[in-house]
Amino acid sequence: MNSHAETPVTGNEWWRTAVIYQIYPRSFADASGDGVGDLRGITGRLDQLEALGVDAIWLSPFYTSPQRDAGYDVADFTDVDPLFGTLADFDEMVTEAHARGLRVIVDIVPNHTSDQHxxxxxxxxxxxxxxxxxxxxxxxxxxxxxxxxxxxxxxxxxxxxxxxxxxxxxxxxxxxxHLFDTSQPDLNWANDGVLAGFDDVLRFWLDRGVDGFRVDVAHGLIKAEGLPDFVVDESAGSMGSEAQTPPFWAQEGVHDVWRRWRRVLESYEGERILAAEAWVYPLSKMAKWVRSDEMHQAFNFAYLETPWEAAAMREIIDLSISEFAAVGAPSTWVLSNHDVVRHATRLSLSADNPQGHGLGPRSIGLPNPVQGLRRARAATLLMLALPGSSYIYQGEELGLPEAIDVPDEAREDPTFFRTNGERYGRDGCRVPLPWNADAPAYGFSTTGAAWLPQPEAWRDLARDAQVGVPDSTLEMYTTALALRREFGTAMATLEWLDDAPDGCIGFRVGEVTVLANIDGEPVSLPAGEVLGTSSPITDTLPADTTVWVRT
CATH class of the missing domain: 3.90.400.10 (Oligo-1,6-glucosidase; Domain 2)
Structure with a gap:
């Protein structure tokens, strides 16, 4: 029945099985009406996140910044930019999140500062x-x-x-x-003052009650001795590839920094975590970032970038669980974030789109929106059944696609300008959320202002248009998260079903059998009680559809 079973490392720490919801503050909810999301806007929407069923929230940067790179150019790591509110607003948000059982993770950007720092x-x-x-x-x-x-x-x-x-x-x-924008000079992590300064930054936010840090460019910081010349593979994404290890990424010395940070976190009560944004290949190398004395989690970008093909999906799931388990860490699963094309669009592209290039009206291989959403829902239901921890990017629970038709004059990503428009960059996945179909800015702000224009088609995807609607994407996510918790799939042993039909992958996690028809002909449903499906089904499972069955 199964060739072998994959067993996650056991442990009851919350982060091993958590579903963590990424908030991009400027695009989540705007309480002030200025068109930019803020901390009070987040606080006002915590009830909806509690209802969704996530375990934690992760906030992209809200620190003092000139906003040349949407806040990843930090001028003061220990204060809130007035654009987003005040430290008092932050403290209130943390208090209200904790009252709802939601942990709070904040972004930290150690590779560089703003030139205004x-x-x-x-x-x-x-x-x-x-x-x-x-x-x-x-x-x-x-x-x-x-x-x-x-x-x-x-x-x-x-x-x-x-x-x-x-x-x-x-x-x-x-x-x-400056490995990023001109306004983002790289720090020298061989300098004792830099090391000590960031110890203080971590303590500042830990003292305010945060439950951990998502670490930006966690594969950066240390540069190869002598800064040797290097020619980038143009076919790779902006963070490199398995075939290349640039002299400015994934250098061994960076692990000393993460051990130091781990010691800081362990000096605090509670389970505080470090989550690595580490674009490192292969997975066996990425696993070095989550050894027991370094970080707790690392984003599984190899999984995110895997094509929607049955054999490829099974291979990356197998590899992910085994490589992370080998160092005592859970695998993480992620399909979208603020730096990549949303998976409701990406899974239907018919041409290569390297990470960071983005999409626009002149891009080639543009998606079929219906196919894209169907695949995204199937991929999500598959992901949420896997052992380990999952990340959800704001808006994916609404089935939001990439906003492709952002006018050139409205774009803000420095990638667009530094490449003279040859790369669209990441604005398309950062457009403000639609909350209410008939409200100004679809409920993002009270005034109708929005820092990036929202597509008219998003009216039908607004949250209030999906609540309680059978088969809506929001209800699929909410149901899946409840079932995930009820049946403990995140803690279970994954057992592959080797008799899965061609074009499908199937596995058991505890009492739940999962069958994903990725690229095959319609197939019979597994025996048992259907718990949830990514698309409506009859007596067969069509392509681009995932089903959970209680056996």
Whole structure:
């Protein structure tokens, strides 16, 4: 019946089985009416997240920032940007979330700061070779007059990864490294002041009651000795590929930082966690980020990027569980986030779309929306049955597709501008949520303002248009999360069904049998009580459909 069983590491820590809901604050809910989501908006919608059935929320950055990269350019890691509210608003949100049994995880961005951060302002005011400059990566240029960058590295957002200073007397000065936007200088993690400074940042938020940190670019921070030249594989996504390990990603020294951070978290009561955004391949290497003395979780981007094909899905599920279990960690499962094309669109693309490139009206391989949503629902129901922890990105529970037709003049992602529009970037997955079909801005704000335009088609996908509606995407998510908790699938042993029909994958998790018809002909349903399906079914299971059956 089954070739072998995959067993997650046992343990009752909440994070091993949690469903964590990602909130992108500027696009979640706007209480002030200025068109940008805020902390009070989040607090006002916590009841809906409790009703959905998630265990925790994770907030993308809300810190003081010039907002050159939607808050990932942090000017002060220990304060709230007025755009999002105040520290008092944050404290109220945490209190209200905890009162509903929701844990709170916040983003932390250690690879770089904003160029408006106090440290960088001190650095550019100081002389070359000074202690102030040592907190960042400054180098003299190449060539007779230093007019060429120190190496050939390019930014994740396109263009060179170096910018040259102009000294106070007007003459050209040193270059500084920024793997992202020019306004995001990379920190030097060999500097003791940087290490100690971030210890203080972690403690600041832990003291305010946060339950953990999602760590941005957790495969970054440490650069190879000598900063050697490197030619990026253009066919890979912006974070590299299995075939390449750039000298600025996945360097061994980064693990010392995470061990240090783990010690800080373990000095606090309760189960506080670190979750790694680590674009590292293969999975056996990514698992190094979640060894028992480092992070607790790492996003499973290999799973997210797996094509909607039966053999590929089974292989990545098998590999994920085994590789993470080998280091004592649960596997995580994720299909969408604020950096990738939403999976209700991505799963129907007919052309390659590397991570970070985004979609727009001139893109090739645009999706079939009906097929995309059907596949997304099937993929989600499959994902939520798997042992381990799952992440949900805001709006996917509504079946939101990527917003493709964002006008050029409305776009804000620096990728769009640094590539002269050749890459659309990530605005399409960041459009504000629709809450109420007949309200201004579909309930996102009271005034009708929204920092990115919302597609008219989203009216029918608004939350209030789906609550209590049989077969709606919202009800499918709510039911699946309740069943997941009731039957304990996240803690169960996965047993593969080797007699699954061609084009399907099937497995048991405890009392539940899951069959996903990914790319096959219609097949008979498993015997037993149907608990839930991703699409309406009769007596057979059609392609692009997943079913849960109690056996």
């Amino acid at each position: 106090e440290w960088f302002q001190q650095a550019i005011a100081a002389a070359p070779g000074s202690p102030e400059r040592d907190k960042y990566i400054f180098r003299p240029g190449r060539g007779p007059s230093g007019a060429e960058p120190p190496n050939n590295w390019v930014s994740v957002f396109g263009g060179p990864a170096w910018t040259r200073l102009v000294d106070t007397d007007g003459t050209p000065g040193e270059w500084y490294l």
